[in-house]
Amino acid sequence: MSLYALYDNHIEINPKWIEYLENNTKMLKDYCHWNLEIYLQAKNPNVPDIPNKIVKPATRSSLTKQRTLFWDIVVNELGSVECIYTGKKLTIGNYAVEHFIPYNFVSHDLIWNLIPADKSFNSSKSDKLPPLDKYYNPFFTMQKTAIEIVRQKTPKNVFLEDYLTIFSDLDELNTLSINFTREKFKERIQPLITIASNNGFEFLR
Numbered sequence: 343m344s345l346y347a348l349y350d351n352h353i354e355i356n357p358k359w360i361e362y363l364e365n366n367t368k369m370l371k372d373y374c375h376w377n378l379e380i381y382l383q384a385k386n387p388n389v390p391d392i393p394n395k396i397v398k399p400a401t402r403s404s405l406t407k408q409r410t411l412f413w414d415i416v417v418n419e420l421g422s423v424e425c426i427y428t429g430k431k432l433t434i435g436n437y438a439v440e441h442f443i444p445y446n447f448v449s450h451d452l453i454w455n456l457i458p459a460d461k462s463f464n465s466s467k468s469d470k471l472p473p474l475d476k477y478y479n480p481f482f483t484m485q486k487t488a489i490e491i492v493r494q495k496t497p498k499n500v501f502l503e504d505y506l507t508i509f510s511d512l513d514e515l516n517t518l519s520i521n522f523t524r525e526k527f528k529e530r531i532q533p534l535i536t537i538a539s540n541n542g543f544e545f546l547r
Contacts, residue, residue: 405439412501416488425460426480438464447538452504470546
C-alpha cells in the first residue's frame with residue numbers, strides 16, 4: 343500500500359496513511375533531521391556541530407559550571423590571570439567565561455574554546471574572531487596552564503574530557519615538546535577560524 347502518489351503538479355497522500363502521519367509527525371520529522379545531519383556532517387567534516395546549526399537550542403546554556411568547576415580552580419591557584427585581550431587582571435568573581443571562537447559558529451561550550459576574559463571586553467567582542475597572530479599564543483598558554491592545574495587539583499574533572507576532541511591523549515601535553523603541542527592545538531583551531539571567516543564572521547580590530 344503506497345504512502346503517496348506523484349503527479350505532474352502535486353503529491354496525493356493515501357488517506358489510509360493520514361492518521362499514522364498525524365500521530366507520528368514528531369518522530370518522522372526527527373528522523374528526517376537525523377539523516378540530513380548525517381549527510382551534511384559527512385560532506386562538511388570541518389564544520390563543527392552541524393545538528394545545532396540546523397536546529398538551534400531555544401536558549402543557550404549557562405557557563406556557570408565551566409566557571410566554578412574549572413576556571414575558578416585555575417584562577418584560585420594562580421591568584422589571578424591576565425585577560426589575553428585587555429591585559430586586565432582577573433580574579434575570582436571578576437571575570438566572564440568567553441568563547442575564543444564564537445559560539446554562533448561552533449555551537450558548543452567545550453572547555454578548550456573557553457577562557458576567562460574581561461567582562462566589558464567579552465560584551466563588546468560579540469561574534470568577532472580573534473586574529474591568531476596576536477591572540478593564539480596567550481590563548482594556548484592559558485589553556486595549557488589550566489590543564490596542568492586542573493589535572494593536579496581535580497584529576498577526574500569532567501571538563502578535562504572536552505580536550506579529547508583536540509588531543510587523543512591528555513598525557514601528550516606532558517610528553518611532547520612545547521612547540522609540537524602548540525602546533526598540534528593550532529592545527530585544530532586554525533581551520534575553524536578560516537572557515538568561520540569564509541562564512542562571514544569578522545575579525546577583531
